[in-house]
Amino acid sequence: MITTRSNHRLTVFAGVAAGAALVTSLAACSSGSGGGSSDDKTGAKITTINVWDPYPQYDDSSDWAKYLQSCAPEGTTLKRTTAATADLLNNLTTAVKEDNAPDVVMLDNPAVPEAASAGLVAPAEDVGIDTSGFDANLAGPGTVSGTTYGVPIGANTLGLYYNADILKKAGVDPASITSWDALNAALEKVTKAGDKGITFAGISGEEGVFQFLPWFWGAGANLKEPGSAQATEAGQLVSDWIGKGYAPKSAISDNQSASWDLFLTGKYAFAENGSWFAQAASTQKKFKAVMMPIPGKDGGSAPVPTGGEFVLAPTHKSNAAGHYAAAKQVIECLVGKDNQVKTADKLGYFAANKDQRQKQIDSDAIWKPWAAAIESAQGRTTDLGSAYTPTSAALSTALQSSLNAAGDADAVKQAFSAISAG
Template sequence: MNSRRRWAIAAGAVVAVASLAACGGGDNGAEEALTTVTFWDPYPQHDENSDWATYVEACAPEGMSLERTSIPNGDILNELTTAVKEDTAPSVVLLDNPAVPDAAVSGLLAPAEDAGIETEGPDENLAGPGTIDGTTYGVPIGANTLGLYYNETILEDAGVDPAGITSWDSLNAALQKVTGAGHQGITLAGISGEEGTFQFLPWFWGAGADLSDPGSDAAVEAGQLLSDWIGAGYAPKSAITDNQSASWDLFLTGEYAFAENGSWFAQAASELEFGAKMMPIPAKDGGAAPVPTGGEFAVAPTHKDNASAHYAAANEVIDCLVGAGNQVTTDDMLGYFAANGEERQQQIDADPIWEPWADAITSAEGRTTDLGPDYTAASGAISEAEQAALNAAGDEKAVRAAFEEAAQQVAQ
C-alpha cells in the first residue's frame, strides 16, 4: 500500500475515533501498533487447513498476521455483542446481512465512512441491507440467493416438462405427477429461525405478502402451500427441522424431483450424475417469485481502545477481499456471486453454470431493506408461523391461526 493511501486510511480512522467518542467510544489511551488482525467469519465448514483460511490469512496487512475465528451464523451476533461490550471485538467480521441493522442500531459497528471502508461498487439491491437510516455500515462480500433445482431424470420419467412450471398450480400438478410415478416430491429447509425464514420468503413474497403484515391472506396462502405439501406427502416431514444442507443431502439421493436451495450448490448440481438444473421459484399466479439476497457483509466492529489501528487494519483486509478486482476470486472461493454487476458478469462468462442465476441475483430483494432492525422481530414471528403450518400438515384453521398470531406479535 502506498504512503498516500495509508495516510488516507489513518485520517479516516481518526474521524472514526472522534465520532465514536461522542457516543461513549473512542481511544482511552495511546495508540499501539497492531501485530495481529483478528477476523471472524460464519464458515465453520472451512477449517483452518482450507483454501479459504489460507486465502484470508494472506490478506493480513504488511507486518501483521491474521487470526481467523469461525463462529456459526446463529451465534456470531451474540458473540459480537459480548466482545464489543468488553472491547475485545475483532477488527473485521463477516456478518450475515439481516443481522447488520440490529448490530448497527445496537452500536456494535463503526460506520463505513468513519472506518474508511470503500462502499462504492455493489449493486443497489445487494448493498441495501448495509445502510440503516442513511448510514452505511459495511460492504457485501458477495451474494447468493435461492432457486428451484429439479432432477431431469425424474421429470422425464413422470412426463413433466419443466418449462411448464410457472405458477403454484403448475408446480403442484408436477408434484402430483412425480409422486404418482413413484418418486419423492420436493425438499426444503423449514428449520426454525432465520434459515427457515430465508427459504420461506420466495413463497411468502410470491403470494404477494408483505413483511409488515404476516397475517394477511397472502401470507396465509404461502403457509398453506407448504403445509399442504407435508400433508400430501410431497415434502418430507423432516422439512420441519431440516436446514439447507440437510435438505440438499436428500436431493442428492436422486429420489426427489425438486429442491428449493441456494446458488452455492450450483457447482455441485452441475456434477450430479442424474442431471440437475435450476429454474426460478414460481410465484403464485405466474412468473418468477422475488427471492431474498443471502450473503455476508464485511464490517468493522466498534472499538474503544486503539480504535484507529483496528479500523485501518479492517480497511486493508476488507479491500483485499472485496476491493475492485478482488471480488471474483473471493466469491469463487465461497460459491457466491460478486456483488458488483460487472465483476459478476466475469463469473458468468467464465462458467455457464451461473447463467440461469443471473436474473435471480439482479432482481433479488434485501430482507431488511424495508424494515431495517424491525426485520428481526418479523422474521421470528414468521418462522414460528411457518413451523406451526408445517406441523399442521394441511389443516387450514391451524395455518390461518398461526399467521394471525404472527401478525399480533409484530404489532406488539
Template structure:
C-alpha cells in the first residue's frame, strides 16, 4: 500500500521518538543484540503476519548460519523506533523505511551506505531509487513502486456514452465526468485529506500542469487546485473528499455509483474483481501525468559498535530480496511493480493485471529526490493550499 503518511514532526527527526519506546517494538537487534546469529528485520507491513507470503519470503532469505526475526509495525513507528534504537546502539540489522523518510534518516545518521556494505545497487531504475540516494550515496534500495491511476466503472461510462480512450487531457476528463453526472451517476472520488496522503494524490495534477516542487505556489499549483476543487463545487466529487483518505475514497468507488476514482495500484486486484478498468492520469494538455513513486526502501541501520560479519549478512538479505528473479517475486508478494525493467516484464508476463501500470511507474517521480529535506515544508504548503481550495 502506498506509504504516504508523512509526518512533519517525524521529518524533523526530533525526540520525538521518546513516545514510542523500543521495548514496545520488541527491538533487541543490531550489534548489541542478544544473538549475533539473529538478523532483526523491521518493516512497515504489520498486515503481513507470521505465516503470510511476505513473512515467509523474508525469513527464507536468511543467509546460512543465520535466522531472521521479522517485525512489522506502522510506518511512523519504524522511523520513531529506529531513531531510539540507533541512539541506544541496539538498532535492527535491516529496516524498511517509507520513501519520504529517507532524507530525514540520512540527515539523522540512522542509515549507512549500502554499496560499501556489499549490497548490489546497480541496474535499478533511477526514478524509483531517487529518494534513497543522497549526495550521490545510496542509503536505501527500493524493491519497486506502487502508483496512482484513474480507475473507471465501465458500466457507468457505457450508460453515459463515455469511451475511456477519449480521455487524454483535463478538458476531455472533465467532459467525461460531466457526461457521467448528467446520466444520473456520480462523478469522481479522490483523497484530499490534510497531510501527505492528500498531497500524494494531488501531485499528479500539479506535475501534470507543469509544476515543480521548488515552486509549490506556482501557476501550475493554482491550476491543479482549481481542477480538483472544481469537481467538488460542481457536485462531481463528494464533499467528503476534503477529509477522505485513500481507503475511504476507494470505498465510495466500490459502491458502483461513481464513474471514476483516483487511487493506487494496490487496489488493482480489487478493481479487477469489480470489473473496473484503469487509465493513466492525464496531464493538463495531454499525455500521461507524472505520479509520485510510492513504496519503501530497505536500509542498513547505523551501529556504533559495528559487527562487520553481521553487517555483511544483513546486506545479503537485502540482496536476496532484490536480485535476479527474486525481485519479481518480492514485488508480487507485496503488490508493487519492480524497480527494474526485466523484473517488471516478468511480472506483466505472469500477471497481466500490471500491464496498464507500467507507463505510470516508469514515468513516476520521487518526492524528495530533488528537494531533499525541503520536501517537508513544500508538502505542508501544498497541503495547506489544497485544503483552502477544496473548502472554498
C-alpha cells in the first residue's frame, strides 16, 4: 500500500471475467519485445521495452508518464502498462509462467519477498542493478534470504495531519498530543466543540493494514504475534473511534484517497495519512494543515511503516540477457544517484538515499517534518519475509471486525483472538 502505496492508489475490485481480461491484456502488452531468442545467452537487443507500474491514477498525459517515457534508451520504444497494486503480483505470476513478462515491474514493497520466493523476479546481480547507497530500512524488503532483487524507487510513510484552525478553536495544543490518551482527549474536545474527529483508511486489504500498523506497533505489538494483547489494544483504539463518533463509519471501507478527501473538507481535526499528500496539504487554502508524528500508546512517536514500490526485473527464459540489459538501462534512469530526487518528486516520494533525500528536504520546507519519520520507518516484511502476506491478511480480517464492532470490547478481543487460534 500500501505504497499502497501502499497507499495513495485506489483499490480496484473486478469480477473474475474482468480480472482474467486484465491479465490477458497485460500479457499481450509484453509480447512486443523485439529481438527475442530461445538462447538466454545471446542478449539480442530489445527494441520495445515493456514497463508495468501500479499508478493508474497517472494517465499518459501525466508528468509521471512523460518522465517514464524519457527513460527509453536511444533506439527503443518504452511501452507502459499500469494496473492497481492489488492486481500486479497475480498478473506477473501469469506472465512469468508464460515467459511473457515485462522488462521492468514496480511492486509494492511487501510483495517483493513473495515475488522473489516464487521466482518471479531476477536477482539484481544477474541484471546488473546497482543496489548500493540506499538506506537499510528502506531497501530491506528487496533482499530475501541474502539475495537482493530490487531497489526502492522512492519511499513514503505515514503521519498525523491536523487542522490547526479546529485545534485552536477547541483549545487543543498540538504539542501536547504525545500519547493515545492525549489524542483521545483532543478528539473529545474537538467533537464537543462541534467539529469532527479523525479520518483514516480502514479498507480491507493491505492498504488498511498499512494504516493500522502505527497503532499496532505503537501499542508494542509484534507481527510475529499478531493476535497479542497489545494488538487487541490497537484494535480497540480505532474501534472506539467509530463507536464514539470520532471517526466516520465510512472509515471501514475508505481508502487513503477517500479519507484524505474527507479531511480536505475542513470539517475534521485529524487525518492519518501519507507523506505523498504533503504538497497538497501545503497548497490547499481552506485551512492550515500541519503534520505531526503519530503518537505511541504511552508516549513518544509510534513506529511507522515504509511505503513505496521497488523497481525490479521480472524473470525471463527466452533472451534473458537481452531483457535484463534493457531493464538495467531503465532502472538506472529511474534510480541512479543523479535521478533519484527527480523520480521521487514525480511520485511525491522521498529519495531512498539519505544524501539525495537531504537535497529534497533542503529545497522544499514541506518535507522537513517528515525527515525523522522516514528515517526511522520500519519495513513491513523485515521480520516475516514472504510470511508477511498471510499475516497481513489475518490482521485485515481482525481490523475489519473491530471497526464493525464500533467499540464492543468483546467483539474486538474475539477478532484478534481468532488470529492466535489460527
